[in-house]
Amino acid sequence: MRIGIAGCGRIAERGYVPAALAAEGVTIAGFADPDGERLDRCRRLWAEEGDEAPGFADVASLLASVAVDLLVVSAPADHHEALAAEAAAAGVRSFVEKPPAPDLEGARRLADLDPQPLIAFNRRFLQGAELRDSIPAEGWLELDLELRFRRDSWGAHEAHDEALLDAGIHLIDLACFLTDSAPIAVRGAEVKHERADLEVELARGRARISCATDRSHREAIRVTDRSGRTLARSHWGGIGGRLAGLIGRPDPLVVSLQRQLEAVGVSLMDPPHFVQQGYPHRLATAADGVAALAVVEAARRSAELNGAEVTVEQAEATA
Known part of the structure; x- marks a missing residue:
């Protein structure tokens, strides 16, 4: 390709x-x-x-x-x-x-x-690949998702998106991906430029999302069933993440993009194939992007209304 x-x-x-x-x-x-x-x-x-x-x-x-x-x-x-x-x-x-x-x-x-x-x-090809097989296809799910990092350490030339767009949108998409369900409503949102917290109601669960772009790197995902039993969890960053980099482990960003590029290459075959050896997890479509931005806009509105529940606009585009 x-x-x-x-x-x-x-x-x-x-x-x-x-x-x-x-x-x-x-x-x-x-x-x-x-x-x-x-x-x-x-x-x-x-x-x-x-x-x-x-x-x-x-x-x-x-x-x-x-x-x-x-x-x-x-x-x-x-x-x-x-x-x-x-x-x-x-x-x-x-x-x-x-x-x-x-x-x-x-x-x-x-x-x-x-x-x-x-x-x-790209989190579909990191925590998504790591956790999805441990999550049952049916039943109510509770998710806690956190992503934080220091924006200044990245050194972006121009992009300075708010935390909700920069980090939160990863978690919004990951919640939809892990539950294989559409977002319905957002409540309890607090949105600032460097931090955002919100709760997303999904068709088969609820996701509590917290993100920040002014704190040390940490990524934590926990999925439980209705009774509180842990079904899947993941934790990246902190001292462990720094040590992994020092001993030469592959950069997760590079790994995720490599997997995505290879998956795109397979999807462009004639006929297309969306399942690739090693990580049979689907690529995000433009319709998935619409769904994630609909949650972002609902979160902004919820924050304006002091955390009131706001219905997520349903995507009109199809994958």
């Missing part, structure tokens, strides 16, 4: 380039970014272990100059819709980083594109 990368910020530099190098059957055919320094940095990283890949100042030039099977959209969220639309106009599917759009209407417009984009909700 030949991919183009639109946006050469930290997620491309630290995530997609090393993931493409590690992924089976994936090659980067070109990069696009208006910032020449960032563009050259990613090209050098790819050339160190891969092949030479040309760089372009804009996506239109990339799509006109090299053949790609997939466009990875890793620019700031304000540019996602326009870049994905350019890819769709060229007949190329896009793989859009989270958040898929700044708001629900933007996510819906993404879902209207043809070919419809895929969304890079």
Whole structure:
């Protein structure tokens, strides 16, 4: 699979380039970014272990100059819709980083594109792959999900999304994915730029979500049944996470993106196959992005109403 990368910020530099190098059957055919320094940095990283890949100042030039099977959209969220639309106009599917759009209407417009984009909700390929087989297919579920990190340690060039969009949206999608159910309502939301807490009612459960972008790294997931019995749990970060990095364990970000790229490659086969050896967990669709942004908007409204319950708008797009 030949991919183009639109946006050469930290997620491309630290995530997609090393993931493409590690992924089976994936090659980067070109990069696009208006910032020449960032563009050259990613090209050098790819050339160190891969092949030479040309760089372009804009996506239109990339799509006109090299053949790609997939466009990875890793620019700031304000540019996602326009870049994905350019890819769709060229007949190329896009793989859009989270958040898929700044708001629900933007996510819906993404879902209207043809070919419809895929969304890079990478926790499906981390905690999702780790926990989902331990969760029964039926019955009520209670979930507690936490994701926190220090935004400053990431060193993003431009993106400074609120915690709800930056971290919370991962947990919203993961809750829907682990329960295999749609969100119904949000209550008890408290939303600040660097922190957010909310409770999401799902078709077969309830998820309590807490996220922060100004605290030390920690990711904790616990799934219980109605009686309180633990069905699945996961804990990442803290001292254990730092020690794992020091002894050379693979970066979870790179692992998750590698798995996603390989899964996309399988999905693009003719006929398509969505089950891949080692991790039979589905990719996130544009419709999943719509559902996640609908929860985000309901959480914002709940916070404005001092935590009152707000119904989640149902997604009109289909996968």
